[in-house]
Amino acid sequence: MSRRVILIIIIFFNFIFSFSEDKIEVYPPYLELEDGMKIPQLPTDDLTEVDLQGNIIGKRELEKNTTVYLESRVNVFVPLEIISDIDIEAIILDNQKLKIPFEVEFNKVPEKKDYYKLCYSETEIDIDQDGKTDTFIYSSPFINTKIKTDNILYIDGENISKEGTFKKKVYMTIEIKE
Template identity: 60%
Template sequence: MRRVIIFLIGIHMYTLGFSNENSNKPLERPGINENIKPNFPSEIPLIPLVPALPNTTENIDEEGNIRNLEKNFTVMIEAKVNVFIPLEIVSDINIDATVYGNQIVEVPFEIELNKEPEKKNYYKLKYSETEIDIDSDGKIDTYIYSPEFINARYIKDNYVKIYGDKISREGDYTKKVYITVEAGI
């Protein structure tokens, strides 16, 4: 314990010796090549301190052997991580249409993605259904059309086509269709 206190006092006095009026001048260090400059990050991260006295209760292994701490090291590690964000649809689409008689109605809609695809002609839209029997009479009366590939963040060439002559019953109909992004097939 006494050695640690003397060591800390020595460090404190050492740092006080450099806090005079010449502290604005860079320290001269003989024997160091001036052309070699270390590559330090602009911000020095906080490094946790290593305890001065080892706790003997924490240094006992499973067999009851006491492990003595011989050397302490502080290591700074730089980590680089590649993060991949998948292509996702970020817009909800609600299509409201009114069909009179045998009318054919085309309703355009736009799909927004979270980012522009990195690869062209690689991603496709996949619908849970593209041919829908909206009134459940056995005849397909509603079709969903989209471009074959996704090449932009906003996909504008989509539309729903409704054939009024194939709808046999009058009424309000609702259908949920799920859209996902499919990668290169």
């Protein structure tokens, strides 16, 4: 019995609310500029709401009209990055030992001294892959200037046993001292 009563109530409410009117969208008034552009304008008068047939539904009274000015400040942090590519070409004759200085350039001067470290993917390299280490990268660990000039590539010709042209990529990264 109670199920039937609940079902009848639900059907009754669905029937009543199915004839309700659609909402009327109220758009903010626009201020038209000389070149035809429209920009939103703050309302200055009370708003009279009218339905689709032209009947007055109600009146909205303007209580308060204010303008709020906001100021925002943004701190942008630009990380320290390597902006130079280094290509080193050398000719080694016999048992020649060669020291090649090179520079690494960064996008800015570091904010802190002895905080950022320059790391290489390899510092001891077997360039001709004969099992003997023949190429070394020496560099002071910390970055304190925009251009780091105290880097040396040392090639020991005694440990190079194969003739030919050799290429090797070494990747550099910046790490934080912690």
